[in-house]
Amino acid sequence: MPLPPYHERTGNAHEAQEASVKISGKTKVIGLFGYPVEHSLSPCMHNAAFAYLNMDYCYVTFPVRPDLLADAVQSIRALRLGGVNITIPHKEKVIPFLDGVSEEVSFIGAVNTVVNNNGFLRGYNTDGRGFMESLSEVGIRCEGRRVLIIGAGGACRAVGYYLSQKVAHLRIFDIDEQRREKVVKDLGSLHGNVTSLKKLDTLHDVDIVINATPLGLKDTDPSPFNTDLLSEPMIVCDLIYRDTALLNAASEKGCRVLNGLGMLLHQGVLAFEIWTGIRPPAEIMRKALQTALP
Ligand code: NAP
Numbered sequence: 001m002p003l004p005p006y007h008e009r010t011g012n013a014h015e016a017q018e019a020s021v022k023i024s025g026k027t028k029v030i031g032l033f034g035y036p037v038e039h040s041l042s043p044c045m046h047n048a049a050f051a052y053l054n055m056d057y058c059y060v061t062f063p064v065r066p067d068l069l070a071d072a073v074q075s076i077r078a079l080r081l082g083g084v085n086i087t088i089p090h091k092e093k094v095i096p097f098l099d100g101v102s103e104e105v106s107f108i109g110a111v112n113t114v115v116n117n118n119g120f121l122r123g124y125n126t127d128g129r130g131f132m133e134s135l136s137e138v139g140i141r142c143e144g145r146r147v148l149i150i151g152a153g154g155a156c157r158a159v160g161y162y163l164s165q166k167v168a169h170l171r172i173f174d175i176d177e178q179r180r181e182k183v184v185k186d187l188g189s190l191h192g193n194v195t196s197l198k199k200l201d202t203l204h205d206v207d208i209v210i211n212a213t214p215l216g217l218k219d220t221d222p223s224p225f226n227t228d229l230l231s232e233p234m235i236v237c238d239l240i241y242r243d244t245a246l247l248n249a250a251s252e253k254g255c256r257v258l259n260g261l262g263m264l265l266h267q268g269v270l271a272f273e274i275w276t277g278i279r280p281p282a283e284i285m286r287k288a289l290q291t292a293l294p
Contacts, residue, residue, distance in 0.1 A: 020047070020051050021047050021050050021051050021057070021058045022051075023058060024056055026056055027056050027057065027058055028056060029058055029059075029060060029079070029082060030057060030058070030059045030060075030083055030084065031059070031060055031061070031062050031083075031084040031085070032059070032060070032061045032084060032085045032086075032087060033064040033069070033085070033086050033094070034061070034063070034086070034087035034088055034090060035063055035064055035088075035089060037061040037062065037063050037087065038061070038063070040061055040087070041241075041264065041289055041293070042059065042061075042268060043060065043061060044288045044289065044291070044292040045264075045268050045285040045288045045292075046268060046285070047059050048284050048285055049280035049281060049284055049285050049288075052281055053278065053280065053281070055276065055278070057276070062084075064090065066089060066090070066093070069090055069093055069094060069097065073097040073098070073114075074097075076114065077119045077121070080116070081116055082115070082116060082275050083113065083114050083115040083274070083275040084113075085112055085113055085114075085271060086111050086112050086113070086114060086123075087112065091110040091154055092110050092111075092154065094111050094123065095109070095111055098111070098114065098121045098122065098123045099120045099121050099122065100120070100121075100122045101122065101123040101124075102122070102123065102124045104124070104125050104161055105123050105124060105125050107157075107186070107190075108154065108157045108158050108161055109154070109157065110127075110157065110158065111125055112124070112125050112126055112267065112271070113125070113126050113267075113271040113274055113275075115274050115275055124271070125158055126266075126267040126270035127154075127158040127159065127263065128158035128159050128160075128161050128162040128163075129162060129266070129270055130263045130264070130265070130268070130269070131159045131162070131239070131260075131263040132159075132162045132163070133266035134258065134260075134261075134262025134265070134266050135237075135258070135262075137262060137266075138258060140256075142166050142167050143166050143167070144167070145167050145208055146167070146168055146169045146171070146205055146206050146207045147167045147170050147206070147207065147208045147209075147210065148171045148203065148206045148208070148209050149170065149171070149172050149210045149212050150174070150200070150209065150212060150213055150224050151174055151211065151212035151224070152172050152173075152174035152179045152182075152183040153174075153179070153212065153213075156172065156174075156183060157186070157187070159210065159212060159239070160172070160183065161187070161190070164187050164191050164193060165190070167193065168193065169193050169194075169195070170193055170194045170195075171196070171197045171206070172184050172187070172195075172197065173196075173197040173198075173200050181196060200225045200226075200229070203229045203231075206234065207234065208235045208237065209230070209234060209235070209236050209237070210237045210238075210239065211236075211237070211238040211239060211240070212239050215244075215246075216238055216244030216245060216246060217240055221244070221245060222245055223244070223245045223246040224246065225246075227245075227246065227249035227250065230249065230250050231253060231255070232253065232254040232255060233254075233256070234255045234256075235258070236250035236257050237257070237260075238258070238260055239260040239263060240259065240260050241260040241261040241263070241264045242259055242293065243257075243259055244259070247259055261289060261290075264289065265289060266282070269282050269285065272285075
């Protein structure tokens with residue numbers, strides 16, 4: 001049975017499942033460049049939105065070997081792709097091959113979204129705003145709070161760029177001292193409220209803890225720090241998009257927890273808008289993600 005027109009739809013899971021992209025001679029292609037990319041949940045959320053909106057677009061993954069990144073970026077122009085997402089390990093290395101970047105990318109130094117405007121490739125980073133949206137949609141306010149980010153990689157820079165505009169105090173911890181100090185210096189230059197945590201042996205003056213390390217990606221990964229330090233009413237967030245050892249331990253201690261699924265969703269919503277100029281149906285994308293989760 002064909003789907004009802006967009007304005008009559010209820011946004012239920014059945015409709016999301018029922019819709020599928022249809023390929024025509026005019027279909028605009030959006031890609032994902034990464035290595036590897038097979039595990040990605042992005043195709044399911046973007047294709048669900050394209051289908052739901054009856055847009056002649058499709059989203060596909062491209063496993064781009066690191067030594068072929070320049071060629072792959074050139075192919076965005078040659079093949080007239082509408083744009084791409086960029087993921088590990090290309091987020092930083094892609095920048096020199098682009099024609100321009102947004103203000104947040106100039107600061108963060110990493111790109112996750114590229115739009116192709118008649119051959120002019122502009123890079124954006126929607127990870128940080130995606131994280132902020134994921135907090136606000138569940139009513140977590142960070143204004144005036146004391147926040148600790150563990151892990152000082154690209155995700156920390158993206159999230160820290162937006163968090164530092166709101167929080168009272170942002171602290172950064174990383175096992176790599178040089179990387180930690182560099183991020184603290186850069187983020188601290190924005191609003192003067194960022195300091196370094198040299199040893200993670202207490203959390204007594206922290207309201208929100210954020211795991212921005214890859215620890216938790218594997219089922220067998222331990223928590224990135226000693227969870228005995230956690231206590232109510234701390235809020236514990238993980239950028240990994242499912243519940244991790246850290247979040248499970250935090251829940252047991254009565255902390256409020258948030259995984260990275262909302263961040264994944266909202267960085268995607270923002271990217272979709274950058275490529276198409278259309279605000280996509282976030283609930284359809286969320287349901288598609290939940291259905292596809294391993
Ligand atoms: P990254 O560049 O590898 O940075 C992680 C940093 O954490 C590295 O400096 C790493 O140091 C450090 N680290 C590792 N274990 C640690 C520990 N126990 N304590 C303190 N620091 C530790 O990774 P990233 O690109 O920033 O990504 C971080 C996480 O965010 C990943 O899990 C990624 O999947 C997630 N993420 C989620 C979304 C989303 O949409 N939900 C978006 C972006 C990223 P070493 O390099 O020395 O190990």
